[in-house]
Amino acid sequence: MADTRPIGMFDSGVGGLTVLKEFRKQNPQENIIYLGDTKSFPYGSKSKESIIELTKKGIDFLLEKNVKAIVIACGTATSQALEEVQKQYKIPIIGIIDSTVQYIKEQTKLRKVGIIATTGTIRSKGWQNKIHSQIPDAVLSYKACPLLAPMAEEGWTENEIAKLTIQEYLKGFYDIDCLILGCTHYPLFKKCIQEELGKKVEIINTGEKLAKDMQKILINEQKQNESTEEGNFEIYLTDTETNFLRVASKLLKDTEIKEKIKKADVE
Amino acid sequence: MADTRPIGMFDSGVGGLTVLKEFRKQNPQENIIYLGDTKSFPYGSKSKESIIELTKKGIDFLLEKNVKAIVIACGTATSQALEEVQKQYKIPIIGIIDSTVQYIKEQTKLRKVGIIATTGTIRSKGWQNKIHSQIPDAVLSYKACPLLAPMAEEGWTENEIAKLTIQEYLKGFYDIDCLILGCTHYPLFKKCIQEELGKKVEIINTGEKLAKDMQKILINEQKQNESTEEGNFEIYLTDTETNFLRVASKLLKDTEIKEKIKKADVE
Numbered sequence: 001m002a003d004t005r006p007i008g009m010f011d012s013g014v015g016g017l018t019v020l021k022e023f024r025k026q027n028p029q030e031n032i033i034y035l036g037d038t039k040s041f042p043y044g045s046k047s048k049e050s051i052i053e054l055t056k057k058g059i060d061f062l063l064e065k066n067v068k069a070i071v072i073a074c075g076t077a078t079s080q081a082l083e084e085v086q087k088q089y090k091i092p093i094i095g096i097i098d099s100t101v102q103y104i105k106e107q108t109k110l111r112k113v114g115i116i117a118t119t120g121t122i123r124s125k126g127w128q129n130k131i132h133s134q135i136p137d138a139v140l141s142y143k144a145c146p147l148l149a150p151m152a153e154e155g156w157t158e159n160e161i162a163k164l165t166i167q168e169y170l171k172g173f174y175d176i177d178c179l180i181l182g183c184t185h186y187p188l189f190k191k192c193i194q195e196e197l198g199k200k201v202e203i204i205n206t207g208e209k210l211a212k213d214m215q216k217i218l219i220n221e222q223k224q225n226e227s228t229e230e231g232n233f234e235i236y237l238t239d240t241e242t243n244f245l246r247v248a249s250k251l252l253k254d255t256e257i258k259e260k261i262k263k264a265d266v267e
Numbered sequence: 268m269a270d271t272r273p274i275g276m277f278d279s280g281v282g283g284l285t286v287l288k289e290f291r292k293q294n295p296q297e298n299i300i301y302l303g304d305t306k307s308f309p310y311g312s313k314s315k316e317s318i319i320e321l322t323k324k325g326i327d328f329l330l331e332k333n334v335k336a337i338v339i340a341c342g343t344a345t346s347q348a349l350e351e352v353q354k355q356y357k358i359p360i361i362g363i364i365d366s367t368v369q370y371i372k373e374q375t376k377l378r379k380v381g382i383i384a385t386t387g388t389i390r391s392k393g394w395q396n397k398i399h400s401q402i403p404d405a406v407l408s409y410k411a412c413p414l415l416a417p418m419a420e421e422g423w424t425e426n427e428i429a430k431l432t433i434q435e436y437l438k439g440f441y442d443i444d445c446l447i448l449g450c451t452h453y454p455l456f457k458k459c460i461q462e463e464l465g466k467k468v469e470i471i472n473t474g475e476k477l478a479k480d481m482q483k484i485l486i487n488e489q490k491q492n493e494s495t496e497e498g499n500f501e502i503y504l505t506d507t508e509t510n511f512l513r514v515a516s517k518l519l520k521d522t523e524i525k526e527k528i529k530k531a532d533v534e
Contacts, residue, residue, distance in 0.1 A: 039317050150417045
């Protein structure tokens with residue numbers, strides 16, 4: 001059976017597009033509705049209560065668009081709100097933590113684990129708790145990096161300031177096997193981060209792991225779009241913003257992206 | 268006559284405290300209620316429509332606290348929403364632009380004027396239009412600096428990254444007499460900015476100019492608090508956030524500031 005309904009993706013801004021990109025690589029036939037809550041960006045330093053409220057509004061908007069499953073493509077919303085929204089909604093909702101933790105668990109050589117994320121994500125202990133319960137022998141180190149997401153939105157991902165900021169934030173990570181990019185903006189800094197940590201450290205893009213898991217869910221629930229044509233994607237933003245467009249065109253290598261962006265009325 | 272009602276101050280975060288600080292220097296007897304809309308911080312890249320909506324909610328909150336006048340201690344809210352809220356409310360409301368433009372107008376040696384501010388403020392042309400109409404012979408140069416406010420909230424105001432970011436943003440300002448700090452966070456970078464531009468350039472802290480104007484309004488309307496005791500201040504935040512506390516304690520040199528902070532329910 002073919003289920004042509006779209007997948008809903010939710011993020012606070014442009015960062016979730018790194019997840020969209022990975023997802024489209026692995027599931028090119030699926031249609032996608034992406035909602036970026038740019039009006040409330042950044043989520044990183046907001047309270048759990050606020051993030052749950054905003055995430056629920058985002059999910060309600062996507063449900064009105066008749067989506068068949070939802071990806072929380074935002075590190076902060078995953079760590080602060082996923083558990084709550086999974087309880088409240090019947091539709092499959094996945095976030096960026098579980099798939100990555102499962103991957104690390106299976107890779108037995110990855111036990112010294114580093115995590116970088118926003119202040120809200122680190123404070124929520126979402127990653128820390130999941131890793132401790134799933135991989136008890138993992139040694140964790142983590143750091144909140146509140147400037148990286150705004151810096152990515154500014155488009156500074158490879159300049160000297162980005163390098164120094166990455167250096168400053170990664171100072172504490174002496175001896176790790178892998179570094180989880182716990183915010184979906186961070187793959188934009190992958191080059192700088194890899195240079196700083198060296199090639200022996202595996203940089204984990206959560207979008208890659210999540211895209212595989214979503215595929216499994218769609219197969220299990222017989223919700224795959226079996227079309228042989230490439231799927232469409234539409235982008236809704238709660239506030240129009242020029243930076244989104246600039247970063248999105250660069251990231252998706254899509255010069256016509258402007259036509260895919262619409263204003264979302266989320267109340 | 269003595270009017271002991273408080274002055275209301277509104278900002279998107281911690282930046283407006285630079286205005287509060289200047290105001291208290293000049294008007295130590297006045298009571299102040301400060302509202303920081305940390306839940307929606309930063310305003311800098313939001314649309315005019317969103318900023319007007321948020322500013323009105325902030326003003327309504329302050330009016331419930333029985334304030335006698337309101338200071339919009341936020342560059343973005345001043346440039347995007349002040350005109351609109353001045354039309355809609357009867358209470359005196361002042362923002363950060365008019366007092367500074369009046370000051371520059373009177374200083375006839377200041378005609379090559381630079382402005383740095385958030386993306387929203389620069390895009391709104393609030394400063395540019397006011398200066399063109401009030402000081403037709405001024406030569407303006409301006410630059411949006413979206414990372415400075417989040418960097419101030421991170422507490423990076425004098426490190427190497429702050430210096431390079433300031434250098435990057437100030438590159439275009441070759442020959443100016445003065446630089447307006449068009450966002451209330453920016454006085455936190457005053458040292459770096461002065462070093463970069465040299466001593467000949469006057470750095471204008473809008474809070475200083477605004478504090479004098481508010482004093483005049485209170486005298487004209489006979490609303491001064493004539494108490495000889497030092498006034499109190501209370502801080503309300505729409506979202507609790509640890510960064511606010513850290514930057515606020517440093518800025519106000521007040522180790523007991525935590526006790527002055529309350530959660531605001533703004534709907």
